[in-house]
Amino acid sequence: MTKMMRSTAQAVAAAGMMMAALAVPASAGSMKDEPVAEGRKLTWSFNMAGTSDYVFRGISQTDNDPTFQAGLDVGYGIFYAGVWGSGLEFQNIASDAQIEVDVYAGIKPVWGPATFDFGVIYYTYPGGSDAFGVFDLNYVELKAGVSGEIFKSMTAGAVIYYSPDYFAETGSVWTIEGSLAYTLPAFGPVTPTISGLVGYQSGDDASYLVANAFDDYMYWNAGLALAVDKLTFDFRYWGSDASNALNTGAGGTCANNYCDDRFVFTAKITLP
Numbered sequence: 145m146t147k148m149m150r151s152t153a154q155a156v157a158a159a160g161m162m163m164a165a166l167a168v169p170a171s172a173g174s175m176k177d178e179p180v181a182e183g184r185k186l187t188w189s190f191n192m193a194g195t196s197d198y199v200f201r202g203i204s205q206t207d208n209d210p211t212f213q214a215g216l217d218v219g220y221g222i223f224y225a226g227v228w229g230s231g232l233e234f235q236n237i238a239s240d241a242q243i244e245v246d247v248y249a250g251i252k253p254v255w256g257p258a259t260f261d262f263g264v265i266y267y268t269y270p271g272g273s274d275a276f277g278v279f280d281l282n283y284v285e286l287k288a289g290v291s292g293e294i295f296k297s298m299t300a301g302a303v304i305y306y307s308p309d310y311f312a313e314t315g316s317v318w319t320i321e322g323s324l325a326y327t328l329p330a331f332g333p334v335t336p337t338i339s340g341l342v343g344y345q346s347g348d349d350a351s352y353l354v355a356n357a358f359d360d361y362m363y364w365n366a367g368l369a370l371a372v373d374k375l376t377f378d379f380r381y382w383g384s385d386a387s388n389a390l391n392t393g394a395g396g397t398c399a400n401n402y403c404d405d406r407f408v409f410t411a412k413i414t415l416p
Contacts, residue, residue: 316347325340378410
């Protein structure tokens with residue numbers, strides 16, 4: 145059995161068990177996952193955020209520097225769509241991309257206590273290219289997940305992502321994430337939530353191994369979010385085992401400590 149087949153089987157098995165137990169989460173710390181809209185009505189929301197470091201799946205996307213992010217989401221019944229963008233700094237990993245703009249859409253049907261999420265995300269890097277001007281940085285991911293409340297104030301979930309041709313044309317990639325979140329009793333105007341996430345990514349093509357010096361890795365985060373009306377202050381610790389890869393020098397995925405453990409602070413406002 146090939147590594148891709150094993151990864152696929154593990155992904156399907158994990159998702160099946162989670163769905164059966166109604167214990168699967170929206171990604172902790174993700175800026176792109178929005179709650180399902182209630183009822184058959186048109187809804188919208190706009191968010192802006194400042195973060196000390198844009199960390200995506202355990203790897204810094206901004207050369208360990210702060211950046212600004214913003215997104216717009218619309219929903220109608222179980223349908224949703226949106227666009228989200230962030231500043232970038234990729235020059236030390238053989239790319240000149242300065243901005244990321246993601247477009248996504250999907251459905252979030254509800255069955256009992258479980259909310260399912262089936263969608264597609266298109267990651268784009270306007271004006272960006274690799275160092276040789278050969279590879280397309282843009283890529284598509286398919287997404288399937290489910291989340292629900294397993295105990296009072298505690299939600300859990302799991303999500304599977306699949307890209308037929310990942311960032312910079314590095315071939316097919318599977319990503320699996322599981323998360324837990326617990327909302328603590330409010331004190332005054334502040335509602336605290338503690339949450340954590342564990343993820344695993346695997347690429348089966350040689351191009352993924354060449355680009356990263358690893359063909360799979362794990363990442364995780366844990367943190368505290370403080371919600372005050374429309375404001376959320378998130379304090380989060382990120383880590384991964386990608387920094388164990390060989391290419392930690394200039395030009396690699398883990399160059400300049402991109403894959404090292406770090407604390408990230410994010411302040412976000414959501415309107416209306």
